[in-house]
Amino acid sequence: MAFENLLGQNELKDKLNRVLETGKLGHAYMFTGERGIGKKTFAREFVAAAMCTNRTGSKRCCRCKSCTLLESDNNSDLLVISADDGKSVISVDRIRDDIREAVSKAPNFSAKRVVIVEQAEKMNEAAQNALLKTFEEPPEYAMIILLCDSLLQMLETIKSRAVIVELKRNTDGEILEKYRKKREESTHLAQDVTPELVCSYADGIMGRIDEIMNDGDAMESRKRLSELLPGLFEGNIEVKNRVMELIDVKSKKYDFIFFSMISFIRDAMVLARFGMRTKIINADYRDALHALGGSVGYYRLKDALGVIDACYKNLAQNANGELAVDNMLIKLGMRTASGY
Ligand SMILES: [Zn+2]
Known part of the structure; x- marks a missing residue:
């Protein structure tokens, strides 16, 4: 066959x-x-x-x-x-x-x-x-x-x-099978990629496994983002500019960093609402995300998700993507609901 x-x-x-x-x-x-x-x-x-x-x-x-x-x-x-x-x-x-x-x-x-x-x-x-x-x-x-x-x-x-x-989306079982094969085949792959992270990012699409497992930079960018998020929500302009560099709109390779931002915020919301022991995707950043949930709060994070999601969905069609991302990041730093 x-x-x-x-x-x-x-x-x-x-x-x-x-x-x-x-x-x-x-x-x-x-x-x-x-x-x-x-x-x-x-x-x-x-x-x-x-x-x-x-x-x-x-x-x-x-x-x-x-x-x-x-x-x-x-x-x-x-x-x-x-x-x-x-x-x-x-x-x-x-x-x-x-x-x-x-x-x-x-x-x-x-x-x-x-x-x-x-x-x-x-x-x-x-x-x-x-x-x-x-x-x-x-x-x-x-x-x-x-x-x-x-x-x-x-x-x-x-x-x-x-x-x-x-071609239809693969099941999580099929995604995990490929993930295990890739880990067995090579020692150079990003070893800190967890099965939970792979399934969540892949969302049934095999090619996305390669995207994060073949590229050590993806995990490094994710780590930097986790460190920058608290400052971003405080409205720190310097931090905002560094997140802007991480997203790197011109490269068009921003899918994983957007995914990371959205899944970090979603996890922080879940932890803020249901407590420290709740199951999350980014379990390797549990403490930091719990702290983020506590300081920013569930409702502001929820609004932030809406802002990020809208920006991401329009980015591919947006002629001035950098301006759109900059606006999004500025909104995330605003404390009042009027910013959203
Ligand atoms: Zn032949």
Whole structure:
């Protein structure tokens, strides 16, 4: 069976395994699901099996030329298209010219010639219409795979011609299985990441485990945030500026620090209301969070959560993110309800 090394998504695995076993492969697939959920990983596994020239059932052989070249990322029968660095759009030229050229030739080594478009929602309408031409009369050997976070920006005409493969959130059990594997595999990973923290941050999305476990800085930033929070609520401008640096709006890698801020505050609220022994996510900072709950108080923390949540939700669409975050941090330092 294909996908045996990948955790979770059992329904989807059954569906794709059946397709591979019968050999009735479609020309277009759309893998969809939230960022970090594993679209690329599953699509690559599916594609590798589809391209293998010596497949047994749904399982690729790992020895044929297609399999070995894919392993070293050198198989010219696979083209991967993604938006250029920093660009928010995949241009119509790349779709029209690159894909047309790729599928105009039969595969060299593989059973299929495949194009994967990453973040396909970045194709504008013109690009999607150009893609449609390939969808309409695909050569027998061609397969187009679109990966997209959301189907909302995709044209109906594209959706109706592709097989939609939807990845769902993983269970906490699956998240913990991956967490345990990662801890066993490497000693370099952030060892102070607890299972509770992983489950809470991952929220069913596998990719988020890597985000905190591969990056020692994430845990360091979390520690610094815990030290800065009391000063932030006191309205200390110097502290506010340091929190601003931690959030680092421009890097766009602020998900974990926002999560940490929200979960610290939620824990402090729980401790303020139900006492020191209540179960919390950030148990490693229990004393500090209990003190924060006591000094700031349940209702002010509750208001603060609302302020942070609103800022975070709008941040991706906000042209002036830094100003929005600065405003948020200033509001957190205000003692009166009128600040909120
Ligand atoms: Zn093979």
